[in-house]
Amino acid sequence: PTFGDFGGQYVPEALHACLRELEDGFENAVEDQKFWEEFRSLYPYMGRPSSLHRAERLTEYAGGADIWLKREDLNHTGSHKINNAIAQVLIARRLGKTKIIAETGAGQHGVATATACAKFGLECKVFMGAEDVRRQALNVFRMRILGASVVSVTNGTQTLRDATSEAFRYWVSHLKDTHYVVGSAIGPHPYPTLVRTFQSVIGQEAKAEFAKLNDGKLPDAVVACVGGGSNSTGMFSPFEKDLTVQLLGVEAGGSGLNSGFHSATLTAGEPGVFHGVRTYVLQDDEGQIHDTHSVSAGLDYPGVGPELAAWKASGRATFIAATDAEALSGFRLLSQLEGIIPALESSHAVFGAIQLAKKLGKGKSLIINVSGRGDKDVQSVAEVLPKI
Ligand SMILES: Cc1ncc(COP(=O)(O)O)c(/C=N/[C@H](C(=O)O)[C@@H](O)C(C)C)c1O
Numbered sequence: 132p133t134f135g136d137f138g139g140q141y142v143p144e145a146l147h148a149c150l151r152e153l154e155d156g157f158e159n160a161v162e163d164q165k166f167w168e169e170f171r172s173l174y175p176y177m178g179r180p181s182s183l184h185r186a187e188r189l190t191e192y193a194g195g196a197d198i199w200l201k202r203e204d205l206n207h208t209g210s211h212k213i214n215n216a217i218a219q220v221l222i223a224r225r226l227g228k229t230k231i232i233a234e235t236g237a238g239q240h241g242v243a244t245a246t247a248c249a250k251f252g253l254e255c256k257v258f259m260g261a262e263d264v265r266r267q268a269l270n271v272f273r274m275r276i277l278g279a280s281v282v283s284v285t286n287g288t289q290t291l292r293d294a295t296s297e298a299f300r301y302w303v304s305h306l307k308d309t310h311y312v313v314g315s316a317i318g319p320h321p322y323p324t325l326v327r328t329f330q331s332v333i334g335q336e337a338k339a340e341f342a343k344l345n346d347g348k349l350p351d352a353v354v355a356c357v358g359g360g361s362n363s364t365g366m367f368s369p370f371e372k373d374l375t376v377q378l379l380g381v382e383a384g385g386s387g388l389n390s391g392f393h394s395a396t397l398t399a400g401e402p403g404v405f406h407g408v409r410t411y412v413l414q415d416d417e418g419q420i421h422d423t424h425s426v427s428a429g430l431d432y433p434g435v436g437p438e439l440a441a442w443k444a445s446g447r448a449t450f451i452a453a454t455d456a457e458a459l460s461g462f463r464l465l466s467q468l469e470g471i472i473p474a475l476e477s478s479h480a481v482f483g484a485i486q487l488a489k490k491l492g493k494g495k496s497l498i499i500n501v502s503g504r505g506d507k508d509v510q511s512v513a514e515v516l517p518k519i
Contacts, residue, residue, distance in 0.1 A: 132409055133320050135444055137437035140319040142407040146299075149306045154321040156226045161328060166225070170218055170329075176250070177213050178206045179332065183340035183498070188468040189485070196351065196491035198484060199498045201337045203362065204473060210503030211333060211362045212243035216312055218329035220247040223310035230254045230309040234298040236263050236291030236358070237429030237476060238270025239503055240314030245279035247312075255279035258298040262289040263428045269507050288422045291432045295406055315359020316436030319407035323360075323436050330365025337498055338369050345496070352377035352487055352497040356480040357397065357450065358429045360436025362502040367448060368438075377449070377497075380439060381483035383425035384452030392424035395452035396435040397443050410437040426455035426515075427475035427508070451486075453479040461485070462505065462512060474503030475512070 132138040140150055160166040174180070182202045190198045203211040216233075223231060231253050235241030241257040248255035257274055261283045264271050274281050282301075287293035295317075302311040316326040334353070341350050353370055355363035357380040370376040385393030393399065396411050403412035405420065413421040413433040425431040442448035453461065461481030466472045473481060477500070484499045491497065505512070 133324060134438045134441035136402070137409050137440040138320055138323060139409050140407060141404045141409065142319045143303070145303050146319070150319055150321065152226060156222050157321050157325045160222050160225060166221065169221060173217055176207060177217060180336045180340070181205055183337055186469050189464065190488070192464065192468055193485045193488035195488040195493060196495035196497050198488055199341065199350065199496060200471070201333060201366065201498055201500050203333060204471070204477065204501045204504035208239070208243045208246050209506065210239040210243070210474065211330060211365065212240040212314060213246065214332055214365070215314065215326050215329045215361060216240065216243035216247040219310065219312040220251055220253065223253070223312070224251060226310065228308060228310040230305065231312055232256045232258065232298055232301060232309055233312045234258045234291065234294040234314060236260065236294065236431055237427065237474070238263065238267035238274070238507060239429060239474070241279070241281070242270050242273045242277065244312045245274045245277035248279060249277045256282060258282045258284055258294040258301070260288070260290040260294045261285045263291065263294070266511055267428055267507055290423070290428070292420065292434070299406070315361040316364045316438060317359040317406055317408065317434050323408065323438055326361050327364040327368055327438055330361045331368045333362065333365040333500060334367060334369030337366065341498060349373050349376050350498045351375065351491055351495040352379055353500065354379045354381065354480050354484040354487060354497055355500040356430060356476045356502060357382045357435060357439065358432055358476060359434065360439045362500055364436055364438050366500040367442070371447065378442065378447060379483055379487055380448055380450040381479040382450055382452045383427060383430035383479060384454040384457065385424040387454055388452055393452060394423035394425045394431050394433065396433060397439060397450040398452045402440070405434040408437050411435050411440045411443070426458055427479065429474065429476035430479065451483055453482040457482040459512065459515060471501065472505035472509065473501055474505050475508045477502045
């Protein structure tokens with residue numbers, strides 16, 4: 132395993148060769164200055180570096196620590212997903228692959244992958260649960276307009292876990308010419324390491340930007356929502372060794388942890404193997420994977436990245452769950468106090484950050500990773516608007 136007791140490759144023999152090829156391709160790339168030059172040459176296209184700034188009115192509302200925002204919602208395609216999609220497509224090209232597949236739930240990763248494929252002229256097929264196709268229709272249109280084909284997955288709960296399983300099944304019989312761009316820090320080694328590596332541009336930039344604006348100081352905490360774990364590990368990993376910086380992950384508490392309708396894998400799950408990796412998972416005592424629920428498609432996933440599982444075990448990071456209602460209040464507060472409509476996923480981090488800001492108190496500071504923008508969600512939020 133790669134992260135303490137967590138990580139590894141629990142996959143059929145058929146996948147071993149291509150995972151080794153990917154691991155070699157990944158290692159060659161990160162050791163090759165030319166790769167990083169090519170990745171950085173795309174920063175203007177991706178909208179990097181993303182900005183970091185204070186949230187004056189949200190800080191005042193919380194009445195405690197200074198709240199800063201890392202604006203991954205301003206990236207091209209509207210979330211942090213572009214960081215990983217571009218990097219993986221660059222690696223796929225170095226491996227001579229001509230076709231790309233991806234899974235998606237919220238659709239942001241699907242759109243980011245379709246965008247990278249349009250940019251580099253690669254064929255793109257995105258697997259998406261039928262339920263998510265319905266609730267993230269805007270992103271389905273965007274993927275198709277970008278030239279990708281969207282495969283609506285109708286088995287199981289018709290959400291992200293089924294899309295991911297379907298993508299792996301398809302990949303096994305198309306290994307030669309196809310690279311699977313996994314959208315989060317999940318799946319068998321090297322994916323969790325690979326995705327975290329490319330998402331860590333978030334934490335690296337945030338650390339430097341914050342220091343520049345705060346006489347070289349570190350923030351007292353960084354907060355990110357947790358779906359599969361890519362925006363959180365990307366924000367957290369550059370701070371891992373800075374032990375004065377608290378790392379807070381906010382999961383989807385859905386209708387409440389004892390409702391059975393949530394996706395709070397680290398808060399309410401237990402160690403297990405899922406989608407090819409040993410991590411935390413929501414499963415019953417027969418090992419049946421729970422159906423999950425979240426108001427946000429992007430957090431609606433019963434697995435989580437193994438690196439986060441290891442940080443939970445070591446206590447380096449702490450995890451809480453925000454319910455749908457609490458996330459909706461985060462959605463409303465950032466919109467009405469800062470004029471920023473966040474993705475429902477990011478709204479979980481906003482809620483968790485307000486609680487933490489109160490706890491830390493004045494004179495302290497924290498950064499929220501605003502992982503995405505809320506355009507995709509306004510329709511479904513409109514349906515519950517009175518509650519927010
Ligand atoms: C705006 C936004 N913020 C956070 C997340 C949670 O994914 P992680 O950052 O990988 O934990 C997501 C996850 N979105 C994925 C998607 O768009 O397909 C997700 O559904 C899966 C790839 C995990 C997201 O869209």
